[in-house]
Amino acid sequence: MEAIGNLLWTIVSFYNFLLIRIVIVLVLMLLTAAYLVYFERKISAWIQDRIGPNRVGWKGALQSFADVFKLLLKEDIVPDNANKRIHTLAPMLALFVAFTTYAVIPIGPGLNIAGYEIPLVIADVNIGVLYILALTSLGVYAITFAGWSSGSKYSLLGGIRSSAQMISYEISMGFSIGGVVLLSESLRPIAIVESQSGWMWNAFVQPIGFITFLVSAFAETNRLPFDLPEAEPELVGGYHTEYSSMKFAAFFLAEYANMLIASTLIVTLYLGGWQIPYIETFGLSSGLVLALQIAGFLLKVGLLLFFFIWVRWTIPRFRYDQLMSLGWKVMFPLSLLNIVWVAFLIMVFRI
Amino acid sequence: MSEKNIPAKKRIKDLNSLEKVYFPEILKALKLTLKTMFRPKFTMQYPEEKFIPTGSYRGRPILVMENNGEERCVACGLCARVCPPLAIEVQAAETEKEKERYPVRFEINMLRCIFCGFCEEVCPEEAIVMSKDYELAFTKREDAIYGKDKLLVPVNQLPDKIGFLRNYR
């Protein structure tokens, strides 16, 4: 008995309770993504003078689950012209990218329970930012595959647009991060967060970089005003026109998971992560500080998510040429300018 | 005269430099939508809370039944003639009563009806009017054909509509 108990404990406590952390994060992400759909519908309703879903559960709180249930029960249709393997692979890829990216994002500074040092991040990788960039680039494949393999003109157009758009904006995104990395002198997310102590949030230090990153994040997540891949009036459903049932739900879920990642990333890179300015000077107990820091992180993420939704229901969609000219002629030079600005700061103030 | 003499009109898409920056305009829009979020809502909780239309409302067409249980309709067929989607069918017949003509069959196919109200407008007897009834759902095509049994409504249930027709038409 004891041997089995020990084995179990070894497994559970392996690498500072990695399994538990993974499960918690995964469940949290799925729940958040589900509720994001609910809030999206609610907020859009409020903006449009409506009430929004209010039938399933308290004030419609279970609406997302009803939706998922409905999607699960629907017939899964694969078009005759489709490349069936890739058609099935695409939504899996989308979900995979969305969920794995989260592995390197820290929620708090780290926990110390019963002698175990538990970091509040799944993997504390010292090239975390690179990892994120690499994985988000992979996300293009999901959409391109979906568009190409469906064997439908609308899907193909949506997929092509999407890949062009994501590649274009990835450049300004990468250059914006360059500024952050210059300041923190590290690619490790925790180090980046720690470098933004006090009010030295990157958003304030390098506002141009913050704005270019924010806009690029919108484009990367295919959210309005940059949702050209699924521009309904012209492309029916874009890359997921030919998807139904749970495969469609996977894309749907991935979109919201991507939103969540974009938000946490922005918080980590520009809004000081879990940091609350000068909280250590208030003389609070370390446990309370930790709790407040985690709450602060979640609040920041929540506000950003609201911002995502708010923007979606406010601004109309860009035209394709406008999108491209914005990406290459405005965002790209601005992010370069930002690097120069950060370099200048470092040179002058020797931070 | 050449076109050069005509001064160029300021077009809407000619933006000033501040507008071209785009971000201030976005902030304006965000402000507007944020304000809208907190405005009172007009949505009605339909099955529990029902919309009660005014007299001018065009719900499903009905036949007016006099207090003595007779229909006003004399089966002149004008409603059937004017009906753009041919929803109405009238078959007249003779009676011994003072109004010698009556509709032995009067059917409205509610799948065809477009609620235009032309029948009400053309009726010389104020016999077919658009009611306030908007709850129409069928599960079979046959159910959508309303005969006299469903169409006849006593006149005392229609004070709003009759009043509207008398005062405003």
Add this chain to the structure above:
Amino acid sequence: MPKINIDGKEIEFKQGQTIIEAAKDHGIEIAHFCWHPKLSVSGNCRMCLVEVEKMPKLVIACATTAADGMVVHTQSSKSLAARNAVMEFFLINHPLDCPICDEAGECKLQDYTYKHSVGESRFVEEKVKKGKRIQIGPYVMFDADRCIMCSRCIRFCDEIAKDPELTFTKRGDRVFLTTYPGEQLDNLYSMNVVDICPVGALTNSDFRFKSRVWEMSLINSVCTGCARGCNIELWVRNNEVLRLVPKYNEDVNSYWMCDHGRVNTFKFINAEDRVDGPHIRVEGNLTRVGWDEAYAEAASRLKAFGKDEIAVLGSAFATVEDNYIASKFAKSVLGTGNLDFVRHIDPSFGDDILRRNDITPNSLGAELAGVKPSKNGNDFNGIIKAIKEGKIKALYILEDDIIAENSELENVFAKLDLLIAHATNFNKTTVLADIVFPAATYAEKNGTFVNFNGRAQRIRPAVATLDVDRALEGMAMSRWDKFGTKFDRWAQGKHFDARSSWKILVGLASAMGQKMKYGMAEEVLLDMANNIDAFKGLDYDVLGEFGVQLKTVNSKS
């Protein structure tokens, strides 16, 4: 030729014509109620008042003889004002019950109210009530309120029907149309007063309230009531003939037709006892079968008889085309010379107006089409005799209920081994028949009738069958016919499974191994035009609207 100027248009006229006649001949319509081209002039409606230059007052166009050089204004302000005033007088006592009135839609008063009236009445007093729904004859209902006292109906009875029955009583606004004491409006042509009544005062009690005129489609055809062949219009709604109305043809029936033709010659088309689909006698009962089965059965049973054992009877009720194919079928497919048709003569039927003693529409046509015995063949009496003697064992009858007229034949036909009948309705002949083919009625097919004095006239399909589609055949279509779907009850009128007799015979011939290449009725007529002198040069375009007098037939009046 003398000339008259109407509204600036110089027109020629025949000496003695009135202004209204001269105008009508040249397509100028002068509004009128009481005038009718075939009735005497009474001049009491005052609607046709026109201004004639150099005349002190307005004159009525119907009673003023045209004179050379006369200048007439029908649209001058004076004549317009006069028409307005006359219309206002008419509408004083005319009830506003157009929604109830059957005439609505084809009402002269209604039309003229739109055309010539100011649209408002200054009359606020109570209208005179004289009584509604007075049955003044077996087929005619009178509504005294609506009567505008034009006296057309009175003149019709006096002059055309030659049976004075109607008259006016009282004076002023109390004038009342009534029958003479003890009389009824029951002459043989009484329903024509419904047609000529310019308002809805006299209505057809057979058709009353059945349908609005605008809901129906109409097509020109020929009455099958007797050998006169009056031109008629068939009014159809929802694939059902609802009324017959005479159509003007000066050479045949002018504007009139008799009540028998109008009431009794169309109801069988949608009757309950129509033969719907081919029937074969199985164990004593007629059972509906498919066309191929019926053809095969008829073919195999006919082949069992020798050539002289078979006789074919054409029909004076069927078209020329049907009879031609029947004779061809008898001669070349069956090879029999026993070929004739039955003449139906009713000496009590005819009169010297329109009705003829021959109560079939096409006896002359059947004869001309070649339905007569060959040299060695038997005529009708010979066929009956041969059946009695047992020499003829199989009889093929086209659309004719012979037994109904001569019940003795019932016993004679019982001796037959095979009786094949074409029939529109189940009748006394089909009771004995072994095989019954459903024949299309005259309202369901194209064809030609030849009337008693040799005038060939066309009939056209007005009712669709499974064989004849309304849209594909180019038949007249009402709005309902155009837009109805199978889900609309008003477009689901019964379509019978019936075919023209010639088509049935062509099908049967092919089942017996002899192809006849006719696709449509006109091809049969074209074939006849090539082979029979009487029909030389005919096709449906030549027959046209009013028919053609066959040249080789001596015209009898």
